[in-house]
Amino acid sequence: MNPFVVDDAIIYTNGHVMAIAPFEPGHVAYGGDRINKNNMQKMIADARSRQYAPVPTVTMPLKVYCRVCSGIGKATTKNCSECNGDGEIEFDTDYNTYECECKTCAGNGTEIIVGGEVDCEECSGSGKVYDLATPVLIDGVAINPAYFELVNELPDVQYSASDTRDRMYFKSGAIFGIVMGIKV
Numbered sequence: 001m002n003p004f005v006v007d008d009a010i011i012y013t014n015g016h017v018m019a020i021a022p023f024e025p026g027h028v029a030y031g032g033d034r035i036n037k038n039n040m041q042k043m044i045a046d047a048r049s050r051q052y053a054p055v056p057t058v059t060m061p062l063k064v065y066c067r068v069c070s071g072i073g074k075a076t077t078k079n080c081s082e083c084n085g086d087g088e089i090e091f092d093t094d095y096n097t098y099e100c101e102c103k104t105c106a107g108n109g110t111e112i113i114v115g116g117e118v119d120c121e122e123c124s125g126s127g128k129v130y131d132l133a134t135p136v137l138i139d140g141v142a143i144n145p146a147y148f149e150l151v152n153e154l155p156d157v158q159y160s161a162s163d164t165r166d167r168m169y170f171k172s173g174a175i176f177g178i179v180m181g182i183k184v
């Protein structure tokens with residue numbers, strides 16, 4: 001989702017992780033028409049008013065082989081050659097036009113060619129990924145280890161678990177954020 005502005009904040013989110021940064025001139029933002037503004041305002045106020053503490057010692061789960069590239073770290077994603085990336089096949093009879101899911105790509109529209117020169121997007125070329133079945137537990141909140149790793153690289157990052165233990169708030173300087181928990 002494109003970044004959007006709520007009052008004095010610019011919000012970046014992929015639906016699982018949200019970062020709240022102070023809005024400054026020069027930031028590129030979009031309307032955020034589909035956003036529930038009241039909810040956002042509550043979340044921002046909540047994130048900014050919490051008590052934060054340094055991250056406790058965390059044991060990271062082991063990584064597993066990447067399913068996309070079978071662990072070799074190289075894979076190229078191409079448009080499916082049967083449906084040209086549409087994910088659907090359309091064909092006509094004398095009576096009707098039919099649309100059906102492409103069986104070659106199972107409707108994804110993409111084809112993955114393992115090997116070659118390009119790093120696999122899924123594992124960034126490492127051949128290994130975290131398994132969502134083994135989340136990292138921080139103060140009772142289960143979160144995707146990949147997101148934890150990402151957030152934990154922020155300078156002087158601090159954490160605060162929600163009372164309901166379904167999300168983890170974080171703070172790094174003037175930036176606040178939320179990592180949504182995984183249901184286990």
Ligand SMILES: [Zn+2]
Pocket residue numbers: 080081082083084085086087088102103104105106107108109110
């Ligand atoms: Zn296809």
Ligand SMILES: [Zn+2]
Pocket residue numbers: 066067068069070071072073074075120121122123124125126127128
């Ligand atoms: Zn991979």
